[in-house]
Amino acid sequence: MFWMQDVPFKPGASPFRCKGVLYQDSFVYFDEHFKGGRGSILRHVEGPGFSSFLSQQFIIGGWYDVFPLLALHSLAARITGTGFLELERDIAQFQVPRQFNGIHRFLLKLTTPDVMMANLPRLGDKYFDFVRIESKRVREKTYESFTSGVPALAAASYLTVSDVAIRAALEMAGAQGVRIQRHPLEPAGEAHGLPIVLLKRVVRWT
Template identity: 30%
Template sequence: MLLTDARFDLPPDLPFAPGASPFRQKGHVYRGNHDFMNKRVPGGLPAIREALPAPALVKFFEQRFEVSEWYDSLPNVYLQDAAARARGVPFEEHARELGVWHARERLKGFYSVLLRAASTESVAVWAPRVPSMYYSFGKFQTQIVGPRRVSLSVRGVPVILARWLGAIMAAAGGEMVLMAGARDLHCEFPSAEPEGTAYGVPVCRLEGEVTWR
């Protein structure tokens, strides 16, 4: 089903108290997100915190996030929703812009030179996997299915995060493929299929592809 389906809308409440879910992401990601917000959102992170719907979420985002530590990933989607509203842009557009920003920040200087030295096809196979390295969940698979066409699949994604991760992973991975020299790139996760539950939370399989010339 398409990620625009209402079942992927953000629910009013988290399934776990903020900080308590088993779905984790690196503090490195949170730090990068907050840097982006402080540069792009009026009032920065403090202003976004004030717009969060629950005091427990506000408290969660008052902590200092250490780069190498793991933190609950589920609260992030509520912070990003508040950031998109503060910026006055659609949620998916905000996610894509943040994904591109992450890719460019991670691949500055020498790393961008290495990226351009690799074949576009090899980058298209591994680049979309890079964002998933920062999450404790989600099994990412890529497969060449035709000339300049790679299929993408991420299993075990909490439904609550599907729309967010589909947009940000496609944007970050796609930007890396562009940096490798691709033209007319198309990279997206337009759909997802139910996969039961994990830790009592509905999960799904994101499905997408990247094409270029």
């Protein structure tokens, strides 16, 4: 689970940000999957800062503190009796096709899995402003991916969500049998007072 109490920033004040579309899609997911929709979750939000932050109008392309999003998902998981990372995966599987629709889907179908992996850093930059991604070809249909800048508090969630996105993008580009192998998290110092970790993955397909 994720708790706002573990974050040394008031809601909306952290320098670790994500795109507003992730908040918007989360609310739509609640509306479509939970009885009572987003209201059934938001009425349980505690703390004036947290409640005020979530009541704002989120702009698709705007940048917003990522930690309240994780706290919102954690709250929804507790209310619905779902595992936190299970819900993170479910929301990502709902969001990713929405994000890859239209022009993104068209371009992905025109590209190749190798080109998609080469463009992985650009894909990450679109949604999180604190990650730095490197992608290196190891052999045919095998890449190593290195992601730095991720707060340890958010690492499990980020890995879960980005695994879904990488798999979906590769499959749209024509890859089959996609396998993602994670390496243990590596401490990588601090940023803005929070421990940071390095994420390593090996991505393969047939």
